[in-house]
Amino acid sequence: MDKFTRKFVDNFMNELIARNPGEPEFHQAVREVVESVAPYVTENPYLIDLRILERMVEPERVIMFRVPWTDDLGEIHINKGYRVQMNSALGPYKGGLRFHSSVNLSILKFLAFEQTFKNSLTTLPMGGGKGGSDFNPHGKSDAEVMRFCQSFMTELCKHIGPDTDIPAGDIGVGGREIGYLFGQYKRLRDEFTGTLTGKGLAWGGSLLRPEATGYGVCYFAQEMLATRGKSFEGQTVLISGSGNVAQYAAKKAMALGAKVVSLSDSNGSIYDPAGLDEEKLAYVLELKNIKRGRIKEYAERFPGVTYMEGRRPWSIPCEIALPCATQNEIEKEDAEALVKGGCYCVVEGANMPTTPEAIAIFQNAGLLYSPGKASNAGGVATSGLEMTQNSIRQKWTAEEVDEHLHRIMSDIHAACLKYGTEENGYVNYVKGANIAGFIKVAGAMVDQGLV
Ligand code: NDP
DSSP states (O other), X not given: OOHHHHHHHHHHHHHHHHHSTTOHHHHHHHHHHHHHHHHHHHHSHHHHHTTHHHHHTSOSEEEEXXXXXXXXXXXXXXXXXXXXXXXXXXXXXXXXXXXXXXXXXXXHHHHHHHHHHHHHHTTSSOOEEEEEESOOOTXXXXXXXXXXXXXXXXXXXXXXXXXXXXXXXXTTBOHHHHHXXXXXXXXXXXXXXXXXXXXXXXXXXXXXXXXXXXXXXXXXXXXXHHTTTOOSTTOEEEEEOOSHHHHHXXXXXXXXXXXXXXXXXXXXXXXXXXXXXXXXXXXXXXIIIISOOOTHHHHHHSTTOEEEETOOGGGSOOSEEEEOSOTTOBOHHHHHHHHHTTOOEEEOOSSXXXXXXXXXXXXXXXXXXXXXXXXXXXXXXXXXHHHHHHHTTXXXXXXXXXXXXXXXXXXXXXXHHHHHBOTTSOBOXXXXXXXXXXXXXHHHHHHTOOO
């Protein structure tokens, strides 16, 4: 980066931090994008004159609201509700809802910002948004989750719609929550539309939406591996998380011939040297999606499995790592352990799971490394396909959806190669994804004038 561009980035970030104090995750996500796109922006000074980057980091609208609800004992609880409508240059706002005790404005702004570029990469007409609450569904009864969802939607329904903003799931928001949210939306607005995605199959959902993010991660990984003449066949794979993305990343990686030896949750990780198989994965799906138990129980159920309380899986030797839990779950020491353990490919299923220091370690060591905004875009892409099916009142077969998903992931990979291949041939997927995503959003913002 030349001196002028470096100064541009430093000034931009100083101003951003001063204007958005106490939002470290948002600063981190913006810095990563600005570092990648600054050379393009300084080569196209009209983007500086039009203050495109300054406009991109200011959400078009942030909605914050009170979510009061009662538990099964009749006690009253108050949570915070949010929707960040970040950018609608390419289409209506689109992005998930997260229910987790860690949720705050910084995390949702980082996620909405990332979402804008991710959605642009999918080539589908979707803007970027994200929302959620600091409500923690763990340990709550179905009735409590339903009352919370109904209260949350009672406010949110005023701000969303099939042509305005279409939320989906994320951490803590799966099929059960989408069902309760959709039911309340329908009741209050008296309309049956595709306003939420991730719906049940019988009432507007798309085949393969639950699988899409995890499958997409593996399709993207296949493309990355192919650039080095490799594949999943016979490789040892570490996966973190045990929720939606982790479950289906594991399923597809196994189907492609890999041995998946770890999973985790917020309490710890399991190491299964024999590898998961169909029976073990079916157990995980029931444990996490129906019984809502802890991953620790996997180690109690199957012999030869180690449970590592309070630890991440990254110290286990592997060839491929798929982080599928949460942000900043691979720190510097974890990255060093992965490289030392023989890992040569890291493909993000979660959003921003790798810290900037850890990314530098992967890239300096020449690993194949892809950011979530490229490799986990299959989820939102299939939500986009769900919106299309809802609009045309049709339902595609699983094969049709899978074909679209495959093509979209392969196109995103091609875009990363186009903008991210460096002079020495190394593919910088961070740079590639950021520039490819940015160019389209910036172009649309220029076309649409100062709004
Ligand atoms: P789920 O709620 O289904 O699963 C999340 C998993 O991550 C759980 O195993 C959870 O453990 C674990 N986890 C959550 N927070 C932490 C934490 N602070 N430390 C350690 N583990 C944690 O969510 P998803 O699988 O849907 O989402 C996982 C990631 O993928 C997120 O980053 C999300 O933004 C991203 N993503 C999801 C998409 C989707 O379609 N669902 C699309 C694109 C990205 P526990 O059970 O203990 O909470």
